[in-house]
Amino acid sequence: MRFFTPCIFFILSVMGDCVAQLSDAKAITSENVPSYPLSLYKAATVDAQNLYNGRLYYIYDSQEEEFQFFDSRKLVKGTVYYDGQRYEDIPMMYDIVRDELIITHANGYENILLQSPKVKYFSVHDHNFKRFESGQGINADMKTGFYDQVYMGKTKILVRRTKQRQEKIVEKKVIALFPDKNFFYVFKDGKYHSVHSKKSLFALFPEQKRELRKELREQKNKFRKNREKAIVAMVARYDELTKP
Template sequence: MNHRVIWVILIALLLPCTVFGQRASVDSSFREQAIRYAHARYVRSTADQARLYNGAEYVGHLPTIKGYPYLDSLWRTGSVTYDGITYQNIRLLYDLVDDVVVVPHIDSVYRMQLQNIKVSQFSIADHHFIRIVRDTAHNIGLRTGFYDQLYDGRSKVLAKRVKTIRTELVQNAVKEEYLSENSFYIGKNGLFYPVKTKRSVLNLFADQKKILRKYLRENRIKFAKNREAAIVKLTQQYDAATRSL
């Protein structure tokens, strides 16, 4: 619980007791219980926050590199499940170069890098990322890392978002910039398959290929124009077409 909320509770509880100082002893007992409860919640809350803000300092990248290494150039308010606890309304950055989640330290100007192994999921800027561990029973075909969960139905669609740093020597000067790359995976029958082209998606859903081709034509979906949206829509349509199978 946020400590500000706790103080509001305490003020609300104590104010009537101040105005009406002659309340019965039962009211005094209730007030003491409320104070102890609020204090205990505050202690537990700060202990939980200490668990979140105990990572290593995040150093980041050189400011001379063109662009930015994050999913978004600005801090965004989101949520993160860390070490089994879900924290809401947390300012986050997601470093796509190092594949790490960054939070501002609660007591200073430092930025903290969360331990990947303790992050099970986080949401930021309308994206929901989950941590996949390589070659577990239901994640065969993926490397360990954070994946953007685009569709979570009978079939699955994940995106692996990565940034790399390109270095060039131009007129005896080193110039660097961030390059973005997205890879897409469809989960079917417990396995994940990389998909890139319309053909690769249709071949994966070969048992419904004719229906899916018709769906693309009738809805004027241009795969090359928006590959990500097309992959999601085709997967959703496949699940709809095979729902009774």
């Protein structure tokens, strides 16, 4: 586990103090920056070089009310397992239109696009996303990409979160829209089953159908109002009912 960010800021602070003591107003170069703090900076960032070695990412449609990111258009700190290493407290955004993870460079000014095949998992906004290859850990008919692991009990639930960019014209101005659509998959009997309605969910648990209906009523979970909450509640209830 790498905890490099605090170290970077400390070293940069040391470098700044040293440079401030220079007698003239020369530009900061490798010649007038003390070699000891610089060597420390290089040592502290060596483990993060792979993380920040990606293409620049430019935020598109940044002025629109709707956005292409998961949950928020703001950078928030999260955890990512990338290229064999785990990094914490990394500012990031998840572009679910393109199914790509974006982080901010250590310099704080540039957004970097991570290579999706190198991202094993990441956590952001209290959600845990894991990358699956089609046919490997998921069904062959499920797309390769990031899936939100919303419930990981005996029975598991994955959510494929998507948005599609659309346009509408308002007063001769093109407005970008990003309606979202979530696909739910419940793991049972060795494979994932697509669930999109109460009927499709009850079909997976016919023997517990009556109890699951009762669960919805007692918890006042409206399937149409909050499908995700209702699915998680019923699957969790199913796990309780089928404990050995």
